[in-house]
Amino acid sequence: MTTTERSLPDWVEEANRCLRARPLLPPAGGSRRAPEVGDLCVAEPSDRGSADPAIVCVVEVDDDLATVQVALASPDTDLASDAHLLAPAGDTGLPFDLMISTDVTGRLWWLQVERRVGRLGATLAQWLRDACRGGPSAAPAGVRGMPVVGAQDARRGFEAGERRRLAALAADCERAVAGGLRALPLVVDPRLFTGLPRDASGAWAGRLAAVAGELTVAGRSFLPGRAVAAVVEAWDADSSRLDPDLWRAVQPCLERALAAAPAAAGPAVTFEPPRAGQPAWSDDALAETCGVLLEGGARAIRLLTLPSAWSGERLEAPAAAIARGGGRAVQLIRHNLEVNP
């Protein structure tokens, strides 16, 4: 028999009065702001379904790589050890208590922690940072759990599970950033080869020199195939000003772009923030390349671009943009080219 409203026991009304007395948690969705130390976020896996989401606390923010160092949080406060900091509901803005592991930490993309649900008080956030760096005893015993004593303490199994949980969420990011910023794939925004007057040969030379300089030191680099002609045309505009060595830096990238198979029916990609101005071939070309990289499993790429290519900024997140497509997302770490237009 289906339970009806009329058959609800009295205690349910009392429970609902309590629930209504406090604000509901924010619904799913990104916060469009850069993470900050002390933020409590729902960390999502890089690939949907590859791991269960978990609540984490941001301990450090890396603006260059658009990553965060996080500590795993859990509501299982009954099992807290002295390596956990206890964060009562009143101190976080959440309706449940948390314990935060000072020794279960990992690195995640900003993209993975877009869903901010609360924030640690300043004192607790400082103790957490200190404990993550210098060991749990950097925080007072009064805000930590009970020490794990002896090999028989059954919480050892729980802690091992917690490590696996965060490792599953952080594996992609930690693998990708192990080699530093230069190890990430570099994509050249085709907008770099549009918008300048044909006769502005000095400007073209400066821009091409800057692009070539980046390509020289980049690991894997990608130029959308549709941009090759624009690059060659720009080069021809005033090749006399350019060092032939620069061409040798650009040439392999152009060859790879020409040799690459055309993007066949990849996901329709949208950018956040959106691209500036009217949609142009260069935006479609960049979207195609991002779609191919998304399909290939990339979750963060470096994008050599211009500030003027983007309409508006992600609030407080000048370094990162996002390309979404096919239910997935790739983080674009924008590297703005420092040349005069």
Added chain:
Amino acid sequence: MTLDELVDEYRRVGIGPRILGQVREVVRAVARGYDPAIYGGSASWDDGLDDLVQEFGLEVLVGQGQLDYAMLMATDHQHFRRLLARQVRYLLARRRRRTIVDNLIDRAHRMADAPPFRLLGHRSQWCYTLLGKEVTPGRVSEAAARTVAARLAEVPTIRAEPTLRAPAVFSEASLRTILAEVAAAAPCPVAAGDLDRVFSLLLTSWLPSFLKEAEATIASAPAEGLSAEDLAIVEEATVAILSGCPREDQQVLRLKLEGLSDEHIGVRLGLSRPTISKRKRQAMACLEESLAGLRPELRLPVLDQLGARLAALRGGRRDDN
């Protein structure tokens, strides 16, 4: 039933018929694996189940915000149920701890009436301190309770049989040490409520043991409402499935019974989706063969029993939050 329907109800009214239905089902299913005398204070769960549902709803789902947590974290309907089930197990473990702590407080009350302690107050308002110690009125703060409990973490305990409702836990000498340390650390008299917090903290490492004990006994716990003959049939069918199903297929079956998708199982086991699909087909064939000969009302108990056995074989699962 989908997670979206549950989320919608939660956002509109809080706990409504759908969520309450899920809560009842989950509490009933989990409690069945626990001894009602130890964990429910009643001879059977027929008498104690409504109380448990109410306690779970008011104290855990609302009071501790666990409904909000489950709504925030659940990725699908089955995940939501798993999160609830985990909290029901914690509640039952805390009930067991409550019984043990009450017993310890009774012993502490008697002990505090003799040197080196001084009993103050009377009846339910009793408190104590050390003989000759000057105290000021007040309560032991949460932080102070945690600090002194952490210092006492290595006081030896007496491990007991799982069937004991309220094991002693501490010898008389250990209990005296605890009372003396707490009184020495507190600037005020120590009340029963203060001791309650300290004892609960000292039993932290026992809590997962209670969960484990229960998981280990789930396999032998009788399903409610089944006759001895039916129980034997359920047992026989469970054993037949386990012995007829290769170990690698059992892994897939266990995760399937926990409601995971093929994709999630593949990730968990590090196997491709086609491999998972093949193993699932093999496991399901084995399952269907054994279930086909059973009366319909016995099939669910077999699946429950099977899930518990597979989880116990794996050594319990406290890592899937």
